[in-house]
Amino acid sequence: AIWMTQSPSLRSASTGDRVTISCRVTQDISTYLAWYQQRPGKAPELLIYAASTLQSGVPSRFSGSGSGTDFTLTISGLLSEDSATYYCQQYYTFPFTFGQGTKLEIK
Amino acid sequence: EVQLVESGGTLVQSGGSLRLSCTASGFIFSTYDMNWVRQAPGMGLEWVSYISASGTIVYADSVKGRFTISRDNAKNSLYLQMNSLRGEDTAVYYCARGGKGGSRLDYWGQGTLVTVSS
Numbered sequence: 001a002i003w004m005t006q007s008p009s010l011r012s013a014s015t016g017d018r019v020t021i022s023c024r025v026t027q028d029i030s031t032y033l034a035w036y037q038q039r040p041g042k043a044p045e046l047l048i049y050a051a052s053t054l055q056s057g058v059p060s061r062f063s064g065s066g067s068g069t070d071f072t073l074t075i076s077g078l079l080s081e082d083s084a085t086y087y088c089q090q091y092y093t094f095p096f097t098f099g100q101g102t103k104l105e106i107k
Numbered sequence: 108e109v110q111l112v113e114s115g116g117t118l119v120q121s122g123g124s125l126r127l128s129c130t131a132s133g134f135i136f137s138t139y140d141m142n143w144v145r146q147a148p149g150m151g152l153e154w155v156s157y158i159s160a161s162g163t164i165v166y167a168d169s170v171k172g173r174f175t176i177s178r179d180n181a182k183n184s185l186y187l188q189m190n191s192l193r194g195e196d197t198a199v200y201y202c203a204r205g206g207k208g209g210s211r212l213d214y215w216g217q218g219t220l221v222t223v224s225s
Contacts, residue, residue, distance in 0.1 A: 032209060034211040034212070036152075036212070038152075042217075043201055043215040043216060043217050043218055044144075044152065044201070044212075044215055045215065046206075046211060046212060046213050046214075049206060049209065049211035049213070050209065050211075055213065087151065087152055089152070089154075089211070089212070091209060091210040091211055094157065094165045095154055095165070095167050095168070096142075096154040096157070096210065097154065098151055098152040098153070098154070099151075100151050101151045101152075
């Protein structure tokens with residue numbers, strides 16, 4: 001199976017800040033990578049797919065980059081509503097696998 | 108509007124069986140791949156199973172031989188039959204639609220909680 005490692009596991013930031021979350025993968029997955037946001041008690045929601053394509057309806061302050069084994073989710077101009085856990089996921093091959101999650105706290 | 112509504116989660120004894128359902132609306136269900144993903148309490152996301160629009164099925168090793176995914180396109184429904192349940196199967200189970208052109212999970216249901224007691 002392909003392993004996904006996210007860093008950091010926990011990030012604290014203030015409203016208006018720019019934050020980046022890293023996702024490293026154990027083998028080349030091209031751009032078959034998605035990012036999800038999960039607010040407490042809610043289902044995950046798709047933010048980014050194909051490493052850098054914004055899902056319809058997702059604010060443009062979210063962006064993704066990378067290919068191969070290194071990927072980044074960037075959130076610019078943080079809002080309080082961005083407080084959530086973020087997951088990366090590879091869909092290059094089965095079994096689909098997720099990163100362990102990055103919890104983002106807004107001060 | 109795309110909607111996915113899971114049901115069937117409950118408390119079940121270890122070794123028991125349970126069938127989860129997911130009812131879809133707002134899209135042409137028969138043309139989309141579908142997945143089950145679970146989340147143990149306080150933990151991350153774990154992909155469980157996939158069924159393509161054409162019927163190809165894949166399972167995670169952790170559930171292979173115990174769980175069965177199926178779909179009924181006439182009823183716009185996805186199912187997960189879970190047998191020989193274990194404590195480690197305790198989780199919220201989500202159904203999730205596979206996006207066109209690649210299996211990112213573009214819409215998720217609200218989840219249904221399965222608790223396996225010993």
